[in-house]
Amino acid sequence: MKKALSIFMMLMLLLGILVACGAPERETRSKSPDETKNKDKTAEEAKPEKLIVWEDIDKAVALKPAIASFEKEYGIKVEFQELNMADKMRDQLRLDGPAGKAPDVVTLPHDQIGQVVIEGLIQEINVSDDVLDTFTESSVNAQMYDGKLFGLPKATETPVFIYNKALMSKAPATMDELYTEAKALTKGGQYGFLALWDNFYFAHGVIAGMGGYVFNQTDNGLDPKDLGLNNIGAVEGAKYIQKWYKEGLFPKGIIGDNGGSTKDGLFNQGKVASVMDGPWAFQGMKDAGIDIGISELPTLPNGEHMKTFMGVKGWNVTAFTKHPYWSTKLIEWLTNEENAKIRFELTQEIPPVKTLIEDPIITDNEGAKAVAIQSQYAVPMPNIPEMAEVWEPAGSALQTIATGKAEPKAAMDDAVKSIETNITTNHPSE
Template sequence: MKKNLLLMMLILLLGMLAACAPDREEVTEPADGEKPEASEEPKPEKLVIWEDLEKSKDWLPAALASFEEEHGIKVEFKELNMADKIRDQLRLDGPSGNAPDVVTLPHDQIGQVVTEGLIQEITVDDTVLKTYSESSITAQMYDGKLFGLPKATETPVLIYNKALMPEAPKTMDELYTFSKDFTKGENYGFLALWDNFYFAHGAIAGMGGYVFNETADGLDREDIGLNNEGAVEGAEYIQKWYAEGLFPKGIIGETGGAAMDGLFNEGKVAAVMNGPWAFQGMKDAGIDIGIAPMPTLPNGEPVKTFMGVKGWHVTEFTENPYWATKLIEHLSNDENSKARFTAVSEIPANVALVDDPIISDNEGAKAVAVQSQSAVPMPNIPEMGEVWGPMASALQTLATGKAEAQDALDEAVKSIQTNIETNHPAK
């Protein structure tokens, strides 16, 4: 009897506790493969973007009109010099409340402007990321976070005079043999500004060197690979072309680019390593040019040129980050990227366009697109500013035969490390 009474009291107590418990909403788990929808912020009446000078005609108004038609948001644009004016003006207009929602910048400025709080991280679906080449997306990242979407890429390629070199060589060994036979007097088989680290990086990285090691968290400024075994092999390969007289002494230093362009446009050089910015000037000089990806190095690896990526970015000052992100997705989609290429001849990073006739039938665009697949985005962390000077000094001592590769690169890396420690204190 007592046992029954105790059992009844226990049941009654549990019932009272359940009655006193707070109400809980029933949680429904999403079905496998489904993601909860992102909450959309209210639609603004308008958005504002800053595009590069003389890069909006014949494509941007139509792209903005289609965005307004789809989303009901008007977009205004303004043109400013992308290399420096956009960044400098954003520093002024951001704090004063006059900043745009979207800007375009070269990717090597990303680390700096993120550190200054000028642009913000963006979030997009994987389906959007797959629109672009992996390297171009890597260029838009800093500290493992995405800060933009790519709109155009550029990288050096092989440009040759068809009257002197009917077909592009497939390997640097072939190009070397050609140059040994062709180089006489003022005529040269192949020229490259390999005393300039922007161009020399292709050989150094292709042999195994690197600027900053790439980690899951971004670039490691403490791990510099510019004097490792591969970098030394690349530097020795570069030095060989100078030591054997295949490059003239006049293309070393600040005037080297103008000297190289002059020789090529005079018909005295069969091939050069240069970027898409040089195409039109060569054509205007009356040279029938061919354009191809860089030949493979003696080790069978590609020349890993530096790649520059221009991108669209959401500013830190916008009140509409969701819609600003939707706008840059729209501007850089396949349709609008194709229209932009037609208008301004800057090669898009969209993988679907590589095989599009508008790219594949354009020799220069195709060469840049193919070369970009093995290119390395220029490091976009602020510490990269400490690399150019020491590496230029090292390469010029190699070009003039004043130092051995290992010694020159050891000295360069030592200077780079000292400059980073002095000018970029660890956080």
């Protein structure tokens, strides 16, 4: 009897210890999330009197109607300022942020995201799956860094195939067909096809389409230690690029810093049947009086599509805003289907909104349709800081290949060595 009572008392004591140890933990689990949730909800519901937006230069025509409808819906005034998105936006934010003069929302090219996140200039945003499902997967991925979302996409662009209808009746389906046609058309100062393939931005379409890559994509994001610019596919792509220069199908004048203006001048003078270029070139060609046709790029000799670089312009919430919830609400509003459609109508910036890709406003527009189709095969430019170390070595390698000063394998090997050294030197902790 005494033994049984002793065992019972020991069990009761043990139970008391377990209850005592577990109670504080249960209290923390039950109360803390609710308190945080209520605190966040209170912060969300406090409307600011005003939000400030920095928009890209000459694009406010599309921002104004979106602002007007947002102000009507939420009763929050929105002011804007136009700055050059490519460089001025980021540089000014670096100055105005610490000085307390930063805007709530900015627009940035996606390839800057990694660097501005590391600098603490923009912040992670939280949106519902319904909002994310509005956009194409690749455009959302372009706004991700280190597994977190830092913006919503507003427009995409990627190189396409553009031809002069007076010199070429239709877009060829394959690069083999284009090569044959270009050889026949290239004579007496006339050219069948031109591309800035000594520029890595454009050459990437060939190199990646042949099997190369910049950084390997892993489940944890891009791996800057795994470069694929001198693998078998990349070298094959470089050899294919060299072929066009070696056979005189590309003039020497389009190599180097002035290559773009030389190419544009030749095409706008009616001396080139077709080019690889982006949607930013459409209007200048039309203004020059060229009747242009536009399509996705022809497939490569291996049967694969060119994997062009895709640029994604997005809306981002700055790290300096006092109103992150309403700033996020604003960028959701600016990128919704209705406002994305208005932006396209007014600026011709192509929205990555899935419902609009099949909309007649896109499908009936030859240029927009071509960009939309080519974007399916495109890859977002890497947005990690290490990408800054790629451009110069890759471009230098391509120029030596184009001028015949180096063979493709040796040139690409040298480029990778330089990139690896630059990454090790300039990004030791990343």
